[in-house]
Amino acid sequence: MTTFGRIFQVSLFGESHGPHVGIVIDGCPAGMPLDETDFATDLERRKSGKQGTTKRVETDAPTLASGIFNGRTTGAPLTIWFNNEQADSSWYDANKDMARPGHSDFAAFKKFGGHNDYRGGGQFSGRLTVGLVAAGVIAKKIVSPALIEANLLEVGGSVDIQQAVRQAEAQGDSIGGLVECIASGLPVGLGEPFFDSVESLIAHAVFAIPAVKGIEFGAGFASVRMTGSQCNDSIRSASGASATNHAGGISGGITNGNDLLFRVAIKPTSSIAIPQTTINMKTGEQAILDIQGRHDSCIALRIAPVVEAVCAIVLADLLLIAHLRPRIWK
Numbered sequence: 001m002t003t004f005g006r007i008f009q010v011s012l013f014g015e016s017h018g019p020h021v022g023i024v025i026d027g028c029p030a031g032m033p034l035d036e037t038d039f040a041t042d043l044e045r046r047k048s049g050k051q052g053t054t055k056r057v058e059t060d061a062p063t064l065a066s067g068i069f070n071g072r073t074t075g076a077p078l079t080i081w082f083n084n085e086q087a088d089s090s091w092y093d094a095n096k097d098m099a100r101p102g103h104s105d106f107a108a109f110k111k112f113g114g115h116n117d118y119r120g121g122g123q124f125s126g127r128l129t130v131g132l133v134a135a136g137v138i139a140k141k142i143v144s145p146a147l148i149e150a151n152l153l154e155v156g157g158s159v160d161i162q163q164a165v166r167q168a169e170a171q172g173d174s175i176g177g178l179v180e181c182i183a184s185g186l187p188v189g190l191g192e193p194f195f196d197s198v199e200s201l202i203a204h205a206v207f208a209i210p211a212v213k214g215i216e217f218g219a220g221f222a223s224v225r226m227t228g229s230q231c232n233d234s235i236r237s238a239s240g241a242s243a244t245n246h247a248g249g250i251s252g253g254i255t256n257g258n259d260l261l262f263r264v265a266i267k268p269t270s271s272i273a274i275p276q277t278t279i280n281m282k283t284g285e286q287a288i289l290d291i292q293g294r295h296d297s298c299i300a301l302r303i304a305p306v307v308e309a310v311c312a313i314v315l316a317d318l319l320l321i322a323h324l325r326p327r328i329w330k
């Protein structure tokens with residue numbers, strides 16, 4: 001499904017090399033002040049053009065096509081789209097039968113009987129995350145005064161980000177990265193036991209981001225090696241504030257008054273400039289694939305605002321479900 005959320009519901013549309021990509025947001029409170037300039041900062045953070053990112057640089061100018069009147073949201077579904085102006089499909093057209101190892105090509109070809117748009121990964125492209133970032137800007141307004149901030153901690157196993165990226169690029173290779181996200185100032189009590197736990201919903205939304213391969217909350221996998229006395233967060237105030245935050249701000253699936261904290265593992269980009277063995281999907285024969293075209297050599301460099309966005313989308317929905325945010329802006 002390309003739709004997520006209960007009240008604050010987002011639906012992605014478009015393909016990497018189609019005319020545009022975008023998002024429809026239903027359930028946004030009416031009366032929220034909103035215009036194109038609100039999106040500038042977060043869209044800029046996701047943009048390509050810097051070292052380690054693709055040379056396909058789109059303007060990423062949002063078109064607010066519905067749900068806005070007189071500079072405020074109307075309560076009707078918001079449609080936001082972005083034109084694809086810099087797509088170049090020539091390499092994909094010439095190699096459409098070749099499955100890029102690590103990419104969606106093979107699985108998508110099988111699932112959709114070859115009808116999927118193969119150009120630039122079609123609907124599986126990281127290009128679609130521009131719509132998520134746009135929805136995140138609106139969700140952050142709902143979540144405010146709580147703050148959400150994600151940062152890139154390391155890439156390719158190194159905290160020297162520039163150097164690791166330079167080295168990978170020099171080798172025609174790619175690297176992954178680790179992003180940490182913290183949401184502070186949340187009320188106690190968001191989330192529901194079991195299937196709508198905050199962990200479940202955040203993980204659900206975070207795994208919608210292409211190239212994400214792991215998530216951990218608080219101490220996460222390190223808690224496996226802790227004892228209970230080391231892992232337990234000693235509660236120090238009536239507001240629930242604890243001395244440590246190994247739980248990542250979630251107890252029983254519910255926010256506990258401490259910072260919500262999670263880390264996301266992003267894999268190395270699959271499209272690399274090193275020849276790889278694959279198959280021709282039409283003939284079934286093995287072949288050597290030499291990928292050209294424009295690619296991010298380190299997707300993690302662009303992903304922090306996307307992680308913030310999906311976190312904000314989940315939290316906005318939970319706040320609206322819990323009636324902790326108004327349905328109408330004053």
Ligand SMILES: Cc1cc2nc3c(=O)[nH]c(=O)nc-3n(C[C@H](O)[C@H](O)[C@H](O)COP(=O)(O)O)c2cc1C
Binds near residue numbers: 103210271296297
């Ligand atoms: C912001 C962003 C940019 C991306 N750029 C590329 C890219 O340039 N080349 C590529 O092969 N994959 C890129 N990806 C990853 C693919 O979209 C992803 O690996 C593919 O859809 C398969 O999904 P999976 O890795 O989750 O299995 C990007 C992902 C994101 C979030």
